[in-house]
Amino acid sequence: MPNMNPKKCPMPEQAPDVRNKNFEEVTLGYTAEMAVEEAQRCLNCKNKPCMTGCPVQVKIPEFIALVAEGKFLEAAAKIKETSALPAVCGRVCPQESQCECHCVRGIKGEPVAIGRLERFVADYARENSTEKAVKPESNGHKVAIVGAGPAGLTCAGDLARLGYEVTVFEALHTAGGVLMYGIPEFRLPKAIVQKEIDTLKDLGVEFILNFVVGRSETIDELFGDGFEAIFVGSGAGLPTFIGVPGENANGVYSANEYLTRINLMKAYKENSDTPIYHAKKVAVVGGGNVAMDAARCAKRMGADEVYIVYRRSEKELPARLEEIHHAKEEGVVFKFLTAPLEVLSDENFNVTGLKCQQMELGEPDASGRRRPIPVEGSEFVIDLDCVIAAIGTSPNPLIRHTTPGLETNRKGCIVADDEHGITSKDGVFAGGDAVTGAATVILAMGAGKRAAAAMDEYIKNKNK
Ligand SMILES: Cc1cc2nc3c(=O)[nH]c(=O)nc-3n(C[C@H](O)[C@H](O)[C@H](O)COP(=O)(O)OP(=O)(O)OC[C@H]3O[C@@H](n4cnc5c(N)ncnc54)[C@H](O)[C@@H]3O)c2cc1C
Numbered sequence: 001m002p003n004m005n006p007k008k009c010p011m012p013e014q015a016p017d018v019r020n021k022n023f024e025e026v027t028l029g030y031t032a033e034m035a036v037e038e039a040q041r042c043l044n045c046k047n048k049p050c051m052t053g054c055p056v057q058v059k060i061p062e063f064i065a066l067v068a069e070g071k072f073l074e075a076a077a078k079i080k081e082t083s084a085l086p087a088v089c090g091r092v093c094p095q096e097s098q099c100e101c102h103c104v105r106g107i108k109g110e111p112v113a114i115g116r117l118e119r120f121v122a123d124y125a126r127e128n129s130t131e132k133a134v135k136p137e138s139n140g141h142k143v144a145i146v147g148a149g150p151a152g153l154t155c156a157g158d159l160a161r162l163g164y165e166v167t168v169f170e171a172l173h174t175a176g177g178v179l180m181y182g183i184p185e186f187r188l189p190k191a192i193v194q195k196e197i198d199t200l201k202d203l204g205v206e207f208i209l210n211f212v213v214g215r216s217e218t219i220d221e222l223f224g225d226g227f228e229a230i231f232v233g234s235g236a237g238l239p240t241f242i243g244v245p246g247e248n249a250n251g252v253y254s255a256n257e258y259l260t261r262i263n264l265m266k267a268y269k270e271n272s273d274t275p276i277y278h279a280k281k282v283a284v285v286g287g288g289n290v291a292m293d294a295a296r297c298a299k300r301m302g303a304d305e306v307y308i309v310y311r312r313s314e315k316e317l318p319a320r321l322e323e324i325h326h327a328k329e330e331g332v333v334f335k336f337l338t339a340p341l342e343v344l345s346d347e348n349f350n351v352t353g354l355k356c357q358q359m360e361l362g363e364p365d366a367s368g369r370r371r372p373i374p375v376e377g378s379e380f381v382i383d384l385d386c387v388i389a390a391i392g393t394s395p396n397p398l399i400r401h402t403t404p405g406l407e408t409n410r411k412g413c414i415v416a417d418d419e420h421g422i423t424s425k426d427g428v429f430a431g432g433d434a435v436t437g438a439a440t441v442i443l444a445m446g447a448g449k450r451a452a453a454a455m456d457e458y459i460k461n462k463n464k
Pocket of ligand 1: 092093094146147148149150151152169170171172175176177178179182183211212213214233234235236237259289290293320396398399431432433434438439440441442444
């Protein structure tokens with residue numbers, strides 16, 4: 001008999017007033033008892049609607065049934081059949097718009113907490129499983145992966161399991177991509193990401209760090225080194241600025257730089273020598289996950305006032321619901337229907353404020369969202385000493401500028417087919433944010449997975 005409680009079993013978390021001063025993980029995860037209780041809410045629907053919402057087709061009802069029986073390691077193995085990074089996805093996937101939004105229990109109550117269960121199972125396996133990945137026998141073929149984000153890591157793992165000699169070239173000094181440099185420790189502890197990377201190393205994947213493809217070596221030079229196929233998962237790390245007067249003042253950051261200093265360069269640690277401005281009044285312009293992360297980091301770095309400045313209404317906020325909820329609880333103030341007009345600064349060129357304008361919503365635009373329209377005579381100033389731009393990113397142009405024959409679109413994204421990641425250049429495959437523009441972890445993983453299968457096929461055909 002299923003547990004018919006209409007609500008999800010709540011997950012313990014740090015109190016807002018405590019957690020907004022530290023970088024420890026906000027949510028604490030289910031205990032085994034909570035996980036079993038929540039798993040018993042699953043109706044095990046025959047047609048598995050939840051799975052249609054998962055870009056990597058995790059066998060959701062099957063793993064949840066195993067949790068309900070207390071078979072946690074078996075549940076972890078079931079998820080691992082299709083997902084390489086469950087501890088990451090359980091924490092950061094937008095479940096409310098993917099698996100959970102298709103859950104039948106969501107019709108008359110809250111959906112089954114699929115994300116929380118996935119996280120529980122992955123954490124349990126990490127802490128209790130003694131199994132260690134083993135390098136499979138080599139098939140003698142060499143492949144290269146550009147970029148060690150979720151797309152590249154997934155592709156690398158799948159190819160290594162098939163026996164390929166896999167080398168990952170990563171521009172930064174740490175592998176993990178946005179999982180390491182963007183998403184903060186309090187949402188995704190870095191030890192969890194590192195553990196996944198260590199598993200790939202056990203599988204025989206070689207990581208070459210501080211290697212910028214396009215500078216250190218071009219894609220064509222990598223082919224010259226004997227790599228038979230190359231996957232480009234270089235992400236979309238180039239920030240877009242707001243485009244208003246005054247934004248080159250001291251105290252204006254891109255969210256990418258701000259978050260990289262804090263997360264990758266550990267500016268939040270007391271003994272860190274990474275320079276960062278400890279601002280007191282901060283406005284973050286934007287409404288996505290990146291904006292929420294920057295705002296919540298600013299609070300933890302000691303800001304008294306932190307604002308989200310967003311030009312549409314709360315309904316259109318693209319961030320995950322959980323991040324919005326947590327940001328509000330932590331004291332971040334949301335200024336909806338507000339657009340920046342100018343960054344104001346003093347005679348030393350230090351930020352003093354942000355001149356803004358009130359907006360109202362008109363007809364839907366090309367994105368399907370209602371277009372913000374300025375309200376005349378509604379200008380006002382927010383006093384600040386820091387402005388963080390979190391209005392989007394695009395792919396860095398280096399690879400497209402140094403790879404003849406690689407087609408890109410007008411947004412600078414590599415053109416690749418969704419099914420296989422095949423690009424216009426023979427032997428080059430691509431996926432993740434480098435192809436789609438800024439998207440999600442699970443979509444990047446899905447693309448890496450499909451490309452790995454296609455690369456295997458490509459190399460086999462070539463060597464027939
Ligand atoms: C702050 C922030 C918060 C986010 N929060 C969420 C969330 O909660 N949920 C969610 O699903 N998604 C979230 N996202 C989006 C998600 O992280 C990305 O969609 C995902 O990481 C894309 O994966 P990727 O592998 O394509 O690229 P990335 O993760 O960007 O990795 C690309 C890697 O390639 C490397 N690289 C780039 N150029 C080169 C080169 N020339 N040579 C060698 N290496 C190179 C980069 O250094 C990087 O390590 C967030 C993004 C940010 C920035």
